[in-house]
Amino acid sequence: MTRVTIPIGPQHPLLKEPLSFMLTAEGERVVDSVLRLGYVHRGIERLAEERSWVQNVHLLERVCGICSHIHTTTYCQGVEALLELEVPPRAQMIRTLMCELERIHSHLLWLGVLAENVGFTTIFMYSWRDREMVLDIMEDLSGGRIAHAVNIIGGVRIDPDAEQLDSIRRGLDKLQQQVDTLLDVVQHERSLRVRTQHVGRTTKELVRRHCVVGPVARAVGIDEDIRRDAPYAAYDRLSFKVITESGGDVWATALVRVRETSESLSLCHQILDQLDPGDVATRAGRRVPAGEVVSRAEAPRGEVIYYIRSAGTDKPARLKIRTPTLPALSLLGEQLRDIKLADVPVVLSGVDLCIACADR
Amino acid sequence: MDTQAILDALNDACPDHTFDAQAIPIDETVIEVPVICLKRVVACLGSGFSISHLSTITGQDTGTELELLYHFWSKGGLTLRVVLPYDDARIDSLTAVIPGADFYERELAEMLGVRLEGHPRSGLTEAEGFEHFLLPEDWRPGRPPLRKKQPPKENES
Amino acid sequence: MLNRLVQWARRRSPWVLHYNSGGCNGCDIEILDLLTPRYDVERLGILKEASPRHADILLCTGPVTRQSRDRLRRIYEQMPAPKWVVAVGTCATSGGVFRGSYNMLGGIDQVIPVDLYIPGCPPRPEVIIEGLARLLATIDVPEDKPPRDAAEPPAEQLKSVAADEGEASDDGD
Numbered sequence A: 001m002t003r004v005t006i007p008i009g010p011q012h013p014l015l016k017e018p019l020s021f022m023l024t025a026e027g028e029r030v031v032d033s034v035l036r037l038g039y040v041h042r043g044i045e046r047l048a049e050e051r052s053w054v055q056n057v058h059l060l061e062r063v064c065g066i067c068s069h070i071h072t073t074t075y076c077q078g079v080e081a082l083l084e085l086e087v088p089p090r091a092q093m094i095r096t097l098m099c100e101l102e103r104i105h106s107h108l109l110w111l112g113v114l115a116e117n118v119g120f121t122t123i124f125m126y127s128w129r130d131r132e133m134v135l136d137i138m139e140d141l142s143g144g145r146i147a148h149a150v151n152i153i154g155g156v157r158i159d160p161d162a163e164q165l166d167s168i169r170r171g172l173d174k175l176q177q178q179v180d181t182l183l184d185v186v187q188h189e190r191s192l193r194v195r196t197q198h199v200g201r202t203t204k205e206l207v208r209r210h211c212v213v214g215p216v217a218r219a220v221g222i223d224e225d226i227r228r229d230a231p232y233a234a235y236d237r238l239s240f241k242v243i244t245e246s247g248g249d250v251w252a253t254a255l256v257r258v259r260e261t262s263e264s265l266s267l268c269h270q271i272l273d274q275l276d277p278g279d280v281a282t283r284a285g286r287r288v289p290a291g292e293v294v295s296r297a298e299a300p301r302g303e304v305i306y307y308i309r310s311a312g313t314d315k316p317a318r319l320k321i322r323t324p325t326l327p328a329l330s331l332l333g334e335q336l337r338d339i340k341l342a343d344v345p346v347v348l349s350g351v352d353l354c355i356a357c358a359d360r
Numbered sequence B: 001m002d003t004q005a006i007l008d009a010l011n012d013a014c015p016d017h018t019f020d021a022q023a024i025p026i027d028e029t030v031i032e033v034p035v036i037c038l039k040r041v042v043a044c045l046g047s048g049f050s051i052s053h054l055s056t057i058t059g060q061d062t063g064t065e066l067e068l069l070y071h072f073w074s075k076g077g078l079t080l081r082v083v084l085p086y087d088d089a090r091i092d093s094l095t096a097v098i099p100g101a102d103f104y105e106r107e108l109a110e111m112l113g114v115r116l117e118g119h120p121r122s123g124l125t126e127a128e129g130f131e132h133f134l135l136p137e138d139w140r141p142g143r144p145p146l147r148k149k150q151p152p153k154e155n156e157s
Numbered sequence C: 001m002l003n004r005l006v007q008w009a010r011r012r013s014p015w016v017l018h019y020n021s022g023g024c025n026g027c028d029i030e031i032l033d034l035l036t037p038r039y040d041v042e043r044l045g046i047l048k049e050a051s052p053r054h055a056d057i058l059l060c061t062g063p064v065t066r067q068s069r070d071r072l073r074r075i076y077e078q079m080p081a082p083k084w085v086v087a088v089g090t091c092a093t094s095g096g097v098f099r100g101s102y103n104m105l106g107g108i109d110q111v112i113p114v115d116l117y118i119p120g121c122p123p124r125p126e127v128i129i130e131g132l133a134r135l136l137a138t139i140d141v142p143e144d145k146p147p148r149d150a151a152e153p154p155a156e157q158l159k160s161v162a163a164d165e166g167e168a169s170d171d172g173d
């Protein structure tokens, strides 16, 4: 059979971000794919070496617009470790609260994109409508819908009062109903299931070989979550389940993400109930003592790692960012082999790519 | 993770070097590894302790030499530190053992100018099979932006 | 007569194309948000298009990385005249937080002419709608605005377009 090469991207209706693919197809079957990154490469790692420790918080918030808070969390907790700062418990709790709200926001956004890509526009609209509720809560807390600027080195910038906490509780309750509906749809709606079950299937072995993390790994039954395995912020004081599935297909990743959303809602409630009184930040110096640190945190898409080295000046000497999308892209090369052309969009959305994160 | 057991096993695997562990925040164990031992060490970690989840590779220019940090994860962080001199920046590729290392190694070659022996697509010149990974198509090879002595702005013609 | 009809349609129902030239996604999800129930710009006649050949307005985000420069230029060339370009977000207007990086041109207007800037990092959806409304308000008289192609392009741009056609351009602009 003759082979055709199909270029996809960087501007393509399928992708909301620029990424470019060369798919080689034999008839209806995709046999190979070549990936080209770099359309969103902003040289952040190098830029960070030219900015001060404080300025970097704002730069790193813009590594990715979807999981902005987790980047600053990972960075700040790394710098705090270098400074040997004690972050007040209330600040840790608020950080965690934002992390979980962000997870809800990211997963709902993802569900919408998946639904759109399988042609189920109703769910796209529903989940993005429900996402607005989380954005409202985050805006109420921090003043920003997407960029929150909550973290500072040494703690957080915001200090919600009792009234705000109450209104968040009300918002969360409303959201819980919506998430239950969405879970019901994902579990039982036949058309969604037909389009996603057995599509983009991976195995435990492949996932391990490509060192993939996050919901994609949990969807093949790898029980790993940094929040539980190496608790940061306030996670050691909260209880939650790590959600796993065994299917390894797009449907399984959808189930993992929607059930994680529910889990996050319960985490938010726990945080609101246990929120300690007290300060929200400790003062941090301008210079950071020489040393190095590896900081890990669980973003909505998996583990984020920062390696930070200080030479004792007011700027980092090296700052390395690894985001979960990079290993996922490595796996994607395998997933895009021997599948139908029509399944490509579904497989792509199944891994929840964030190209801005991968390119940095 | 049992650090002492790992050190013992590594000392057995590469008898001409004594391995030592160091702790850095946040709960990360760092073991310094000579360039020639890297492959053996990784094989030993994989077979003896099933540590084969490579989180990422950090490459950095410390101002006096190049340093590669292989961050592994297995219910705890383990980092292998490999030091390379400027004039002989080459190291064995791990992609054949850990396919997940592919992207990180290409990034090293492109961003730091490290030669990865045995990696199919990460030569340093076009003749060696250099492929752009993150940098733009018109970026001439041989000017890695993360080397401190080479201000990246120079690449702009 | 036909002309007036076209003009009316253009103003009442502009088709927009979205391209991310290297931003952080923040602006992009806010633009996508415009389509969803809370903001729903379709009720205002604004339709999001997938192909540059059908679009009137290019909503462009990001500080323009060197890799996406040529792509942005090509998309702009593929759009039929008259066409308008809106730079959404601080980094699209000036480079924003990423200013000074080695891989950055620092704003959409370094590559193609921009008609409207919407700063904000990211701007709220309301602001984007407001911006579009203001842009549309300037569209009404057909003779007023010559098609973009006929207008005198800046000399620098001419040069780079020419270089583009002669295959890979190596000018850093």
Ligand code: SF4
Binding pocket: A062, A065, A147, C023, C024, C025, C026, C027, C028, C061, C062, C063, C088, C089, C090, C091, C092, C096, C097, C120, C121, C122, C123
């Ligand atoms: S303006 Fe800000 S939010 Fe928008 S793409 Fe640029 S950095 Fe991201």
